[in-house]
Amino acid sequence: MKTYNFKAQFAGAVERGEKLQTIRAEGKRTPPYKGEPLRFYTGMRTKQCRLLRNAVCETSTAIFIGHNFISLGGRLLHPSERAIIARADGFKDEEQMRGWFKDVHGLPFKGWLITWRNS
Numbered sequence: 001m002k003t004y005n006f007k008a009q010f011a012g013a014v015e016r017g018e019k020l021q022t023i024r025a026e027g028k029r030t031p032p033y034k035g036e037p038l039r040f041y042t043g044m045r046t047k048q049c050r051l052l053r054n055a056v057c058e059t060s061t062a063i064f065i066g067h068n069f070i071s072l073g074g075r076l077l078h079p080s081e082r083a084i085i086a087r088a089d090g091f092k093d094e095e096q097m098r099g100w101f102k103d104v105h106g107l108p109f110k111g112w113l114i115t116w117r118n119s
Contacts, residue, residue, distance in 0.1 A: 001037045002029070003044075004114075006052065010090050011042035015052040021088050021115045023063055025105055031060035031112040038116055055116035065101050065109040070094075072113060085113070 004022060006014050013019035024031070032038060040052040064071045070082045077085070082094045091097035101109045 001039060002032045002057075003039045003041060005044040006040060006042050008042060011052055013090050014040050014042075017053065017118045019088070019090050020117070021085075021113060023065075023089055023101075023111055023113050025109065025111040032057040032114060033060065034058060037119075038114075054119045056119050058115040058117055059113075061113045063109075063111055063113040065098060065107060067098075067107055 004024070006022070010019060010022075034057055036057045038055045038057055040055065041049055042052055043049040061073045070077045070085065072081075072085070079094070086092075086094040086097040089097060091100065098107070101107060105111075
């Protein structure tokens with residue numbers, strides 16, 4: 001079972017079941033596999049830690065966010081597809097999402113787009 005921590009700005013949407021994906025940086029951990037149980041928290045490693053929900057992984061797909069493009073699974077996305085991903089991830093548009101990733105992780109960004117179904 002994989003656990004993920006969400007910043008306060010995303011926690012409400014995860015808890016309400018509105019946010020069904022997350023983009024995570026490539027790192028030491030392997031991405032979850034289809035069918036793997038997931039647990040979502042906010043405030044991990046603090047006294048305010050709380051469970052937002054349990055879910056089951058649907059997909060884990062490699063994502064690359066560049067300065068002026070996004071690729072998913074090695075395929076360049078059309079601007080309309082990029083907008084859909086941005087909104088599904090809790091941003092108002094692609095520009096806001098790209099700015100967030102630039103500020104938090106730096107660009108280019110390499111990671112995983114993880115989707116789930118709520119359990």
